[in-house]
Amino acid sequence: MTFGFIETDEQKELRASVSALGQRFNYKDYVLPKARRGEPLTELWTEAGKLGFLGVNISEEYGGGGAGIYELALVQEEMAAHGAGLLLVVVSPAICGTIIGKYGTADQKQEWLTGLADGSKIMVFGITEADAGSNSHQITTTARRDGDDWILTGNKIYISGVDQADAVLVVARTEDSKTGKLKPALFIVPTSADGMTKTAMDMDIIEPDHQFMLFLDQVRLPATALVGEADAALMQLFAGLNPERILGAAMAIGMGRYALDAAVKFANERTVWKTTIGAHQGIAHPLAQVKIELELARLMMQKAAALYDSGDDFGAAEAANMAKYAAAEASIKALDQAIQTHGGAGLTAEYGLASMLGAARIARVAPVSREMILNFVSQHSLGLARSY
Template structure:
């Protein structure tokens, strides 16, 4: 079991209270109606939860990814999971905090911390997928601008973002021919940039989009970090992404098991609570064990990242373990509820899509297996 410090326990309790005051019905209504969870996001910023990991000098709480993961987990545990907190608060805030100029930090970090601004992140392309170096979206310097052309897809929350961190190809290594990547802060309403929503069956307030860049001009001062070093920068931003994705899954799993255990005590068949039967109790116990193991791995990954150590392996394993544990917990919770597991009013099946998504995104379990095989077992590279 995780043992929080007193400060972390207080943070967890405060976020839990706030998130539960909204709850899954609020999340479901917002998702189904197409509106955003703006009220919840505003409160998260108001009480300092969105910027808990950001520097104090920019309006943040001065803590770390460990604390942001607590925020993300408790939101999901209340039935209000947020993909945007992974994208905006983890990836984009982390990238700007680490690589942004003084002007960029001053312009963006206080607003992100306060919940007054949101950011989206766009890296995936239809013909590249996880092969980032194969991307074809280019940015060519032209005077005081970069001119961007190409296509991205599965960019989350672009419709509510004030800027999009876009990974682009700005050249190639003269010796290896490998793409040199860079990061640009792009206005989502820039002339020449069109977006098209991708219909999905995931119940979520964040929508998915394809982005089409047709000679989109981006001021050169919107370059984030150093031109050509975007790949390294992205990898440093993706560890927090994986950690927060794991935290989200851990939260959903906790939500599902809480519902299942209450139902197993209240629901009676043949005169006894169904939880008295080992056919119900043992699968739930197994799911609980697997969730707690995933939470421990997530905690380790966050601690490594906050200590400035290599968190790559731990973040990938945490993300894998949490996705698998959450799917198992949610499935068993639905099974415990019988037919009610599919009823909207019980709030379980409505979370299946976002839970299943994490097995595929932001990195598939197969790519995690590749990483572990190559980096931790010293096996030959398979791709």
């Protein structure tokens, strides 16, 4: 386990191996053409699974690498540094794999973790609702008992990759028989379940993964679909949200590295006056600032992952939120500056930087918005009064 941010030989070897895969499935030759056609990165996902990269955080008992979120974030960062970050890594092994690994039954672990580890199964995550947004306490998707079964009714929005998934880990709410209050609970819902329908959303960004609205109309599930306890899911839910933020930060940092590398390469080759444009401080200094800010965000991401893997849940939550904030800002700045360095060429399809800017911009909004992170830091880190 890494605490001082000096990586072990095994971690360095993992970086090199993932980087080699990223070079094979790079942004310009593989990812961007697939994204323009609206096709998922199936070949990359399959190969990453075969090489063991998708399951590095899953127990060896179920075919995983037995490592931690640090290593999974490492995988995501290195893939994204070649423009080949995998959105489904954030939800399938990071969120769902973590939650099932910690709270699932022996049968649930056996059924799902092996497949999540090698990529042969994909599970996505369903929490967001149109009328709830960042307020998860306002979720209206409900689960009620019917004998030994559960009946789910409600809707979800912005659910990534449902068309590629075998199941959705749905956050619903159950009624406490003593108080009548609704409490969050987690259910594994097969994508083939009767009563669940998906509708693709018309997004205005170039991405290989699609977003969906889900409608749950009296979806009947067996008792075995419940993950953990019916009234303990808030704790279980946060077990997956910290890894989500760490992996989101890793993807943003990787995209920032990709943009910076592209800008530096262009600045070292492009000559307009007597020397390359990279010799001019108007070009060099903004790129140097981007480098510094990416490295700072990366350090906070590594800290968050190390804290999470050590079992420090509160420390990890604070660091994960800060890492996600810093990584989003640094990534967007890197893409914007890379486009500016290229001048008009930065807006052409040949370089593909403008198309990536939309993807980088997502990091300010999801998986948690910049404003909600500032709320968290204000309240929990600074001790200021809660504003919401």
